[in-house]
């Protein structure tokens with residue numbers, strides 16, 4: 001069953017087509033990779049899918065509980081409310097807030113009580129706040145960050161900050177998660193641990209994941225299917241073993257081995 005469909009998507013920056021006539025489809029519960037050399041258009045594509053950019057041409061269609069919705073032109077917070085969440089290539093945390101507060105802020109849009117209940121601090125407000133805190137701590141525990149709940153985000157190691165970013169994205173209870181280079185800057189052991197975590201959250205949270213990653217071992221290990229972009233165009237799509245031996249893909253990566 002299709003969850004997201006991208007039809008002939010194009011984004012022009014002046015004379016440059018950063019994304020050109022791209023088609024892509026994600027089925028429910030799929031874990032799909034998006035790879036390509038530097039400047040291929042991967043992040044631009046994520047920005048088109050999450051409302052940061054409006055497409056120059058084409059459609060982004062989201063199949064939400066049987067209803068087809070067109071996401072083009074929707075503001076990022078609206079796209080997030082539909083159940084599409086993302087992490088960024090450059091870490092975007094509230095560095096001077098605690099780990100727990102970083103997660104609670106991400107959850108805020110999901111606060112189930114009304115504004116008045118919140119302003120007047122009625123009993124339901126405290127009940128819901130307690131529930132949210134418990135949920136945030138459960139998520140932090142999965143990512144081995146529970147003991148750090150009171151640490152300031154800026155005092156976490158690089159790998160921990162990257163994990164906290166994923167926790168924040170999950171806190172919005174997404175149906176579709178876009179991960180932009182989650183292993184960037186991680187050492188091999190941290191990358192191996194993250195690989196296992198990505199597999200685990202996809203299973204346990206009933207998620208569909210699209211993953212941009214330069215670390216080929218991670219991509220080949222976790223992804224069921226892989227799309228390859230080069231100069232804004234989708235040059236290949238297939239299973240990891242097909243992508244590894246695809247001549248056009250190998251050429252795009254300067255003739256090197258994947």
Ligand SMILES: Nc1ncnc2c1ncn2[C@@H]1O[C@H](COP(=O)(O)OP(=O)(O)OP(=O)(O)O)[C@@H](O)[C@H]1O
Nearest residue numbers: 013016018036037038039040041042043044045089
């Ligand atoms: N806001 C912008 N204005 C003008 N050009 C842009 C803009 N954003 C991206 N580009 C250009 O579009 C092309 C694709 O960039 P993009 O960042 O999407 O590539 P990428 O595949 O994510 O690269 P990397 O792997 O290095 O992160 C590049 O040539 C880039 O310079």
